[in-house]
Amino acid sequence: MTSAPSRLKRPRHPMPGFVQQALEARSLTTAYEGRPPYQRNDYIGWIMRAATEETQLKRLEQMLDELRRGDVYMKMAWRPPGQR
Template sequence: MSSPPSRLKRALHPMPGFVKQALEQRGLMKAYEERPPYQRNDYIGWITRAKTDATQLKRLEQMLDELADGNRYMKMLWRRR
């Protein structure tokens, strides 16, 4: 069974290896995959657009913390439907 086509209107951002590694190390890949496609895409774009490594790491940590908590998205309250 194939996935339904994405309805995202923004360009899709491929997941960099360091993000995948961090998700796997923290056991958060499932939490990441359960988020809506737009959130996953926004997180990756936001992280990779950072101009410095320090900012990328800060943004990555924010994403990981939000996934671990399960109730935030970009510092906003979020609830799974």
């Protein structure tokens, strides 16, 4: 998937291997890539800022569930452009 240049003002967070593996294992890579750049960056930063591995995994599970549902972002209602 080729995406337009990002207009993010915040530092970009690199994709951790365990997050990439989880996305691939659950076939959610396309759903993740379909989210706006700020959402992808926010999810990764939020997961990686967790103080413990247990909290990282809990946050990862929340992200995966929200991607699977497709209508939620950080526990808030969200709709992709074109479905609003």
